[in-house]
Amino acid sequence: MKKLALxxxxxxxxxxxxxxxxxxxxxxxxxxxxxxxxxxxxxxxKEGYDYAQKKLGVELVFGSTPKEEADVEQLNxxxxxxxxxxxxxxxxxxFRPTSLNTVLTMVSRKNLPIINIDELIPEDAATADGIxxxxxxxxxxxxxxxxxxxxxxxxxxxxxxxxxxxxxxxTVSSRDRVTGFTNAAREGGLIIMASQPANWNRNKAYELxxxxxxxxxxxxxxxxxxxxxxxxxxxxxxxxGAAGKVxxxxxxxxxxxxxxxxxxxxxGTVAQYPDAMAYLAIETMVKTLKxxxxxxxxxxxxxxxxxxxxxxxxxxxxxx
Numbered sequence: 056m057k058k059l060a061l062x063x064x065x066x067x068x069x070x071x072x073x074x075x076x077x078x079x080x081x082x083x084x085x086x087x088x089x090x091x092x093x094x095x096x097x098x099x100x101k102e103g104y105d106y107a108q109k110k111l112g113v114e115l116v117f118g119s120t121p122k123e124e125a126d127v128e129q130l131n132x133x134x135x136x137x138x139x140x141x142x143x144x145x146x147x148x149x150f151r152p153t154s155l156n157t158v159l160t161m162v163s164r165k166n167l168p169i170i171n172i173d174e175l176i177p178e179d180a181a182t183a184d185g186i187x188x189x190x191x192x193x194x195x196x197x198x199x200x201x202x203x204x205x206x207x208x209x210x211x212x213x214x215x216x217x218x219x220x221x222x223x224x225x226t227v228s229s230r231d232r233v234t235g236f237t238n239a240a241r242e243g244g245l246i247i248m249a250s251q252p253a254n255w256n257r258n259k260a261y262e263l264x265x266x267x268x269x270x271x272x273x274x275x276x277x278x279x280x281x282x283x284x285x286x287x288x289x290x291x292x293x294x295x296g297a298a299g300k301v302x303x304x305x306x307x308x309x310x311x312x313x314x315x316x317x318x319x320x321x322x323g324t325v326a327q328y329p330d331a332m333a334y335l336a337i338e339t340m341v342k343t344l345k346x347x348x349x350x351x352x353x354x355x356x357x358x359x360x361x362x363x364x365x366x367x368x369x370x371x372x373x374x375x
Contacts, residue, residue, distance in 0.1 A: 083344050084114040085337060086136045086145045088155075090174070091123045094255070094283055095309040096329055100148075100173070103330030103371070107337035115337065116142070123255055124223075126154040133158045137165075143344055144168040146336045151225050152176050156184045163187045168343045172336045172355075173329065175227050190339050192332055192353040196228050196306075199325040200235020200278075202359040203304040204243065206323045207276045210302055213244035215275035218267045220260050220288055221252040222280035229255075229280045232306055236278045248274070253284050261287035268295045279305045282312035282324055289320045308360055313368045316360060323361040324368075331355055331371035 087104045089097045101117060108115040118132040126149075133155055136142050144167055149155040153176060162169055163186050172192040181188055207217060217240060222229030233250065240247060249267050253260035260279065268274060268291060277292070279285035285305035292301050298320065305312060308326025315321035332355040339349050360368045 082112060082114050083143050083341060084116065084141055085340055086116050086118065086133070086142045087333070087337070088118045088129065088133055088136075088145065089148045090119065090129070090150055091121060091125065092119045093122055095311065096281070096283070096307045096327070097148075099309065100329035100333045103333030104337065106330065107334045110334075111337055111341055113337060113341060124150060126150045130155055130158055133162075137162060142167065144170070144340045146170045146172060146333075146340060148173040149176065150174070151223065152227055153180050153184075156180065156186060159186045160184045168340065170336050170340050170343075172332050173228070177227065189343050190336075190349050190351060190353060192335050192339070192355055193228070194327045194332070194355045194357045196231035197235035199306050199327070199357055200232040200237070201239045202235075202325050202357070203232070203278050203306065203323075204236045204239035204245075206304050206359060206361065207240065207245065207278065207302065208243040210322060211245075211275040214246065216246045216248045216271055216273045217276040217278060218248060218264075218271065218274060219250040220263055220277060220279045220284055221250060222255045222284070224252045232280050240278075245276075253287075255281060255284060257283050257287035259287075260284035261291050264288040264291035265295065268292065268297055268301065274301055276302045276304065276322075279303060281305060282307035282309045285321060285324070286311060286315065289315055293320065308358075308368050313360065313365060316362060316368075317365055319362070323359055326358050326360050326368050328356050328358075328371040334371075 089100055092098050120128045168189045170190050171188050175191050175193050221233050248271055251263050253263050277288050279288050282305045285303055288303050302322040304322050305324040308324050312324045342349050358367055
């Protein structure tokens with residue numbers, strides 16, 4: 056009987072140990088929803104999600120749209136995930152601050168955790184719609200705009216005329232970058248003679264820049280809210296014969312923009328490291344699902360990239 060009891064006790068210990076191990080290695084199913092992969096910035100973000108899936112052992116379902124400004128299509132992806140019913144948490148980057156709110160309200164009613172990254176949902180809007188956001192993760196876009204302004208101030212004389220090409224004026228990221236640049240530029244003595252939205256569209260940015268350059272012979276710099284638009288602006292500057300006279304500064308750090316910095320057609324870009332943002336989001340989600348405390352806000356790293364520090368623009372995370 057003693058041997059039987061000892062065996063039974065050992066078996067119970069093994070079962071309990073096995074239960075703990077299974078819990079520790081639980082593979083959480085997480086939905087990660089971004090904007091369009093037509094934008095290289097979100098391709099880099101997807102690389103961060105892929106890296107997180109491999110390193111953290113989660114089951115990650117990735118969703119995006121084939122083109123920009125596809126609010127309804129993005130909303131439908133999130134709705135289908137919620138309806139499917141097996142997801143344990145969601146990481147979302149909405150096209151516009153409140154464009155996913157109708158479904159996120161239902162997510163919160165089911166007590167599923169939400170992490171919001173890059174394009175942030177304002178706290179008042181989330182509260183009004185009953186959305187519980189565990190953590191918001193984004194670059195400090197006001198600081199990104201300030202870094203753009205600092206590069207311009209170091210490159211052109213005080214009193215120079217400058218212009219701004221905005222993203223979508225309804226997005227927090229564009230507004231914050233424009234605010235950061237505008238405040239620092241005016242404090243430094245620059246004259247902002249135009250500020251127009253191009254809605255994250257390269258061709259629209261090209262058209263606006265062409266008009267602005269033609270109307271402002273004294274123009275010395277153009278601040279652009281993201282790299283994709285900036286590449287359109289660079290084209291406009293070159294076609295107007297203003298290369299070397301009008302500098303262009305931007306935000307994101309996508310590979311095509313880094314090459315433009317290398318060649319000298321883009322003066323600089325504030326790299327955002329969207330792969331780091333994605334990794335931080337999944338890491339934070341796993342902690343949340345395990346019941347650990349996490350901060351309500353996390354600043355993702357940014358860095359001004361010029362010809363002098365091009366190597367710093369590489370992906371934040373690299374596979375070993």
